[in-house]
Amino acid sequence: MNDWNVFGHDWAVAMLQQHVAHQSLRHAYLLTGPAGVGRRTLAIRLAQALNCQSPLAAAVPCRTCRSCAQIEAGRHPDLLVIRKPDDKKDILVDQIREVSKFLSLKPYMADYKVVIILNFEDANNNAQNALLKTLEEAPSYAVLLLTADNAEQLLPTIISRCEIMRLRPLSIPALDEFLLARGISAEKASLLAHLSGGRPGYALQLCEDESVLAFRSEKINDLRNLLAARRRDRFHYADKLSRDKLVFQQTLLVWLSFWHDVLLKTSGASADLTNIDLAGEVEQLSYNIDRPLARAITAAIEKSIDRLDKNVNPRLLAEVTLMDWPVIK
Numbered sequence: 602m603n604d605w606n607v608f609g610h611d612w613a614v615a616m617l618q619q620h621v622a623h624q625s626l627r628h629a630y631l632l633t634g635p636a637g638v639g640r641r642t643l644a645i646r647l648a649q650a651l652n653c654q655s656p657l658a659a660a661v662p663c664r665t666c667r668s669c670a671q672i673e674a675g676r677h678p679d680l681l682v683i684r685k686p687d688d689k690k691d692i693l694v695d696q697i698r699e700v701s702k703f704l705s706l707k708p709y710m711a712d713y714k715v716v717i718i719l720n721f722e723d724a725n726n727n728a729q730n731a732l733l734k735t736l737e738e739a740p741s742y743a744v745l746l747l748t749a750d751n752a753e754q755l756l757p758t759i760i761s762r763c764e765i766m767r768l769r770p771l772s773i774p775a776l777d778e779f780l781l782a783r784g785i786s787a788e789k790a791s792l793l794a795h796l797s798g799g800r801p802g803y804a805l806q807l808c809e810d811e812s813v814l815a816f817r818s819e820k821i822n823d824l825r826n827l828l829a830a831r832r833r834d835r836f837h838y839a840d841k842l843s844r845d846k847l848v849f850q851q852t853l854l855v856w857l858s859f860w861h862d863v864l865l866k867t868s869g870a871s872a873d874l875t876n877i878d879l880a881g882e883v884e885q886l887s888y889n890i891d892r893p894l895a896r897a898i899t900a901a902i903e904k905s906i907d908r909l910d911k912n913v914n915p916r917l918l919a920e921v922t923l924m925d926w927p928v929i930k
Contacts, residue, residue: 618650621647622659622660624927628744631752631759634767637800637864640799648672652679663669668711670849679708679709680716681699682718691725715745718748730756733758772801810848828929849919850906867890
């Protein structure tokens with residue numbers, strides 16, 4: 602574990618510490634990587650390192666002073682956190698304008714004003730363009746931290762004005778060891794390390810929120826039943842599934858993980874399965890379908906996830922997704 606208590610990404614922590622310690626900060630950083638890999642945690646630690654009242658060493662926040670505690674909770678007067686509203690499909694232009702207004706005033710109680718914009722890929726082109734002037738003319742006391750799945754989702758003009766830091770998932774053995782050190786049983790640690798795909802934040806979420814694993818178990822059981830179901834039953838399930846867009850999306854992600862494992866098996870790949878607790882079922886299913894079908898189902902689910910974000914009729918999308926599955930008794 603490094604000085605910032607960030608698991609993994611030691612290179613990123615070391616680089617940011619150097620920037621803080623030597624006062625060579627960039628005005629904007631773009632932290633990329635899959636959700637749960639640690640982008641938000643790294644952004645919070647940088648904000649704490651910049652404004653800690655009792656640093657343990659140069660660029661090492663104490664994480665216990667009033668400033669660090671407020672930043673951790675997202676309630677510091679010199680910190681602004683922007684994310685997509687729950688009831689909207691995009692980060693709004695008005696939210697980006699709020700950034701400019703926030704930075705127009707000097708820090709209230711800290712050395713720096715920090716803006717964290719989470720999942721900036723959720724910003725449409727208008728919102729991204731609205732941020733350009735702020736990126737170009739940010740005051741000396743301002744640091745903007747953007748997170749995104751990958752830089753290619755953003756406008757080139759945004760990318761060119763940021764220092765890009767690409768965070769990657771950790772190795773499964775390393776994450777397994779980390780979870781074991783937190784007192785998690787060996788069996789559960791191994792499962793969580795695989796299910797999270799090496800993403801420590803997601804692994805901890807799975808550990809702390811039992812409902813996530815319960816939801817996965819429920820949807821895997823639904824998948825089993827659907828493979829043996831008649832067309833009428835599949836249409837009935839599709840109707841229920843389509844009524845809640847968020848549940849629909851999360852269900853597709855669970856199914857995608859499973860079918861990807863089936864694809865690996867039918868391809869004879871040596872890569873580790875994600876759903877290691879379902880290895881027997883994955884192998885059995887791989888005997889009943891061939892690689893082209895497994896690949897087609899996997900691609901169809903990926904396409905459905907993408908289309909769901911584009912306001913396609915959800916019931917029709919659910920029906921199309923399920924009707925292409927084989928019937929396996």
